[in-house]
């Protein structure tokens with residue numbers, strides 16, 4: 001188990017953030033640094049996507065068809081420095097931040113993945129998880145493919161390479177590959193002097209398109225466009241491929257399933273609140289979830305607090321709707337990173353205190369509503385409740401801004417077995433007793449879906465009700 005798994009033992013982890021830029025604004029513009037402008041902008045955008053993965057970071061650039069890259073384990077500022085960015089010259093770039101759900105969190109498994117194919121080189125960065133990789137891997141191995149990593153991204157790269165060799169066309173190879181792979185995949189690819197964005201036909205992971213003057217950008221979330229002062233154009237549609245090159249931009253709707261489903265957890269937990277995904281504001285979704293929660297599960301209390309950071313907006317919504325004052329009862333230590341030394345089993349209880357602390361003066365003697373975004377395993381929630389009790393809270397009412405997580409996720413989130421999910425084998429009352437709260441209330445699914453005002457895509461709600469889009 002990794003350090004952050006210990007400290008956030010019940011949390012879900014997103015597996016990646018991706019970014020790509022086709023830089024078309026010359027060498028002497030405001031972004032300076034001439035030929036490294038694409039790499040620099042990618043570096044800044046990866047900072048904005050850091051919440052989507054902290055295990056490794058990487059950037060690949062294309063300079064007249066030649067690809068160079070750098071990737072390493074760690075956060076973006078740990079993996080990169082100015083000298084490294086200055087060595088990455090090219091007019092297009094892709095970048096990746098990774099949380100490893102398949103394949104270990106090592107430098108070899110870091111992305112972008114750079115491979116050679118007949119007549120060229122390709123760099124590829126992937127957010128998602130394929131569900132039919134064992135069949136595909138077997139077929140490719142029978143055709144002579146050799147795999148060096150345990151990541152399903154390598155399977156996609158290998159299939160693309162073979163199909164480019166067969167068809168002599170990157171475009172055709174992508175279309176053919178999309179017919180065979182199933183699961184969640186948002187991709188950015190550098191190949192054949194093109195920047196290509198691909199979103200799987202179910203649209204499970206987000207992907208959007210932006211513009212910075214004459215340059216085009218593809219990113220996991222709109223907050224990455226904001227970070228480089230680019231303008232949002234639109235979301236890339238499920239099953240759509242966007243190809244950007246010197247001649248301009250081409251859109252292809254390659255495959256439709258009739259059953260689109262963006263992961264609803266993007267709104268509950270993964271995405272940054274300042275992002276807008278498929279037409280819905282993440283901030284507004286969380287705020288409305290808090291308001292809805294107060295309607296569904298009212299309680300008399302002195303103070304509403306949120307579990308930092310992802311539940312703070314929902315706690316504000318709960319406070320507004322209920323009229324109970326909002327405060328900060330828990331503090332999060334922002335400096336506990338991936339280099340934190342893993343505690344022994346017996347020290348794990350204490351390790352939560354390194355990550356969080358209760359503010360005694362705020363909670364002492366009070367009846368507290370604490371809002372969290374979800375309960376997966378329940379371990380951290382129990383420790384937080386205990387921490388608030390120790391700080392003198394008189395009553396603790398746990399309110400969860402999503403329904404109980406009862407089913408595993410096969411689409412790239414690290415909760416792949418039912419045994420890990422406390423709500424799949426315990427009633428709400430049993431969970432309340434287990435975490436030591438005075439009451440518990442979960443937002444129902446209908447209420448959660450209502451919070452996604454303006455959403456233009458169907459939803460995957462699989463982990464709440466077992467209804468997966470594929």
Ligand code: SF4
Nearest residue numbers: 263264409460462463
């Ligand atoms: S099962 Fe849950 S976490 Fe997985 S993609 Fe669907 S909504 Fe997201």
